[in-house]
Amino acid sequence: MGLLRRHPALVPGLLFSAALLVAPALAERGTLNDLWNMAFFVVLAAAWNLLGGFAGQVSLGYSAFVGIGAYTTVLLANAGWSPWLTLPVGAALAAAFSVVVGLPTFRLRGPYFTIATIGVGEAVRVIASGLEFTGGSSGVRMPPGTFDFNSNYYAMVGLALFTLGLVAWLQQHAFGLALEAIRQDIDGAEALGVNSTEVKLQAHAISSALVALAGGLFATNFQYISPGSVFDFRLSLTIVLMPIVGGMGTLTGPVLGAMLFSYLQIKLLASPALRDSYLFIYGGLLIVVMLFEPKGIMGLWERLWSKLPRRRTTAIAEARRAS
Amino acid sequence: MPAESAPILAVSSVSKRFGGLLALDTVSFQVQPKEIFSVIGPNGAGKTTLFSCLVGAVHPTSGSVRFRGQELSGLRNDQIVTRGLVRTHQIVKPFRDMTVADNVRVGVLYGRLRLRGAKAREQVDEVLGRTQLVHRADAKAGVLSIGELKRLEIARALATGPEVLCLDEVMGGLNPAEIQQAMALVRALRDTGLTILMIEHHVHAVAGLSDRLVVLNFGKKIAEGQPGEVLRDPAVVAAYLGDETKEEARA
Numbered sequence: 001m002g003l004l005r006r007h008p009a010l011v012p013g014l015l016f017s018a019a020l021l022v023a024p025a026l027a028e029r030g031t032l033n034d035l036w037n038m039a040f041f042v043v044l045a046a047a048w049n050l051l052g053g054f055a056g057q058v059s060l061g062y063s064a065f066v067g068i069g070a071y072t073t074v075l076l077a078n079a080g081w082s083p084w085l086t087l088p089v090g091a092a093l094a095a096a097f098s099v100v101v102g103l104p105t106f107r108l109r110g111p112y113f114t115i116a117t118i119g120v121g122e123a124v125r126v127i128a129s130g131l132e133f134t135g136g137s138s139g140v141r142m143p144p145g146t147f148d149f150n151s152n153y154y155a156m157v158g159l160a161l162f163t164l165g166l167v168a169w170l171q172q173h174a175f176g177l178a179l180e181a182i183r184q185d186i187d188g189a190e191a192l193g194v195n196s197t198e199v200k201l202q203a204h205a206i207s208s209a210l211v212a213l214a215g216g217l218f219a220t221n222f223q224y225i226s227p228g229s230v231f232d233f234r235l236s237l238t239i240v241l242m243p244i245v246g247g248m249g250t251l252t253g254p255v256l257g258a259m260l261f262s263y264l265q266i267k268l269l270a271s272p273a274l275r276d277s278y279l280f281i282y283g284g285l286l287i288v289v290m291l292f293e294p295k296g297i298m299g300l301w302e303r304l305w306s307k308l309p310r311r312r313t314t315a316i317a318e319a320r321r322a323s
Numbered sequence: 324m325p326a327e328s329a330p331i332l333a334v335s336s337v338s339k340r341f342g343g344l345l346a347l348d349t350v351s352f353q354v355q356p357k358e359i360f361s362v363i364g365p366n367g368a369g370k371t372t373l374f375s376c377l378v379g380a381v382h383p384t385s386g387s388v389r390f391r392g393q394e395l396s397g398l399r400n401d402q403i404v405t406r407g408l409v410r411t412h413q414i415v416k417p418f419r420d421m422t423v424a425d426n427v428r429v430g431v432l433y434g435r436l437r438l439r440g441a442k443a444r445e446q447v448d449e450v451l452g453r454t455q456l457v458h459r460a461d462a463k464a465g466v467l468s469i470g471e472l473k474r475l476e477i478a479r480a481l482a483t484g485p486e487v488l489c490l491d492e493v494m495g496g497l498n499p500a501e502i503q504q505a506m507a508l509v510r511a512l513r514d515t516g517l518t519i520l521m522i523e524h525h526v527h528a529v530a531g532l533s534d535r536l537v538v539l540n541f542g543k544k545i546a547e548g549q550p551g552e553v554l555r556d557p558a559v560v561a562a563y564l565g566d567e568t569k570e571e572a573r574a
Binding site for chain 1: 402416418420
């Protein structure tokens with residue numbers, strides 16, 4: 001019971017996961033594509049949330065890790081590797097790159113860190129566009145015979161569930177408390193013995209490795225990548241917006257954000273009138289959340305939830321006073 | 324003077340300059356194990372800056388701090404805390420959105436002892452018990468009263484398992500009954516083997532608790548010794564109350 005009270009989303013979450021796993025037997029390919037996209041966004045949002053939500057280090061450079069994972073998969077697959085074996089390599093490269101980027105940027109605090117990460121993400125995109133072996137700005141294609149939607153679907157859904165499980169597990173342990181302490185007061189965390197740089201680097205490495213795994217599966221699923229698709233700043237922006245709109249620093253928030261954004265994206269991209277205005281809509285959504293409910297959908301939910309019993313107790317108190 | 328032994332903390336010629344302001348000017352003193360050692364002086368004398376230099380929250384411009392014979396200069400705040408030297412803050416700054424127990428848990432998990440599992444839980448309970456916060460364990464730190472916040476500040480520092488505990492005005496803003504409790508707590512902590520440095524304005528507490536003390540004024544040490552003699556020292560009285568003899572001469 002204690003577990004359920006701490007995680008009210010556990011039962012619907014498990015039911016939904018089960019539905020995702022049996023979906024390929026029942027649903028049409030179009031629906032499965034949408035579900036794949038949702039799982040992809042869940043991985044990105046939940047992994048980013050580890051550093052951005054729990055530790056409060058808002059990075060706008062996460063497309064770099066999607067791209068590192070995607071390019072590693074395509075380039076190694078073209079060199080004859082099995083796509084599955086390329087995934088851990090991409091994750092390791094992304095984790096290593098996250099440390100290289102983190103060492104200088106984690107010295108910066110608040111908005112200065114965020115601005116620096118924009119620079120890193122853009123630099124990686126420009127470099128990938130200019131290099132010969134990455135195919136430059138026209139991108140690269142996977143070798144033929146590497147496409148199998150069903151296995152890719154299960155891998156992406158499995159990765160999403162693994163990511164959520166890992167975040168939930170870390171949340172319950174010392175590491176999660178250290179991230180929370182860093183978010184609330186980094187000097188205070190250090191004054192109690194937390195090596196903030198080390199903890200941030202670890203969170204950055206874990207989340208970037210997860211994002212790179214998703215990037216590798218993305219490349220296999222779409223069979224073609226370019227700097228414009230995987231190193232896109234708009235992708236970085238979407239990764240940040242999902243947890244913010246859903247509720248930063250919570251387990252469920254990024255999932256809700258990912259559901260909302262994957263739905264929005266499907267709707268918007270399908271409609272020619274809205275296709276070019278989706279950043280405008282995302283921006284409007286962000287402003288609304290920041291103005292009215294900075295804790296996102298999860299904050300709204302908590303507010304409504306706490307209102308219900310309170311109204312009931314005041315009603316009882318009034319009834320007592322009247323009698 | 325207590326029996327001579329190796330000092331647990333040796334501060335030698337520590338200076339700290341903030342731009343044009345010399346906040347600490349070649350301050351030296353030594354603290355013996357299990358001493359209660361006070362640092363007093365008027366506002367702006369450099370007492371809090373001294374504590375910040377000890378734990379590495381700011382780095383001294385020059386001079387050295389040795390803890391159990393080991394040089395501390397160049398180490399970060401968290402590295403010094405994990406070696407067993409910790410401070411409280413005059414302006415308390417708990418993790419407001421965390422429970423009282425989680426505030427303490429951070430120090431238990433990441434301080435000198437780095438406890439995990441059942442041992443960590445025991446240590447959290449022990450620290451909460453010692454600081455009389457058990458009944459507030461599940462409350463968010465942001466809703467505590469000022470007296471409770473001061474005790475939480477001590478609890479967070481204790482949670483890191485220190486050998487030397489630096490208390491920065493933990494009695495400020497407390498009522499007389501709370502001051503008595505705080506004094507009893509400081510004595511009890513010393514009796515468990517801790518060495519205590521404290522910045523305190525409350526003269527009764529300083530005189531009643533301290534084995535020895537130093538007096539700072541404008542960043543310089545102007546007196547050192549036992550409370551009985553130091554608090555009667557004319558230079559100390561002048562620093563606190565203004566120079567009476569000059570005032571009289573002018574009148």
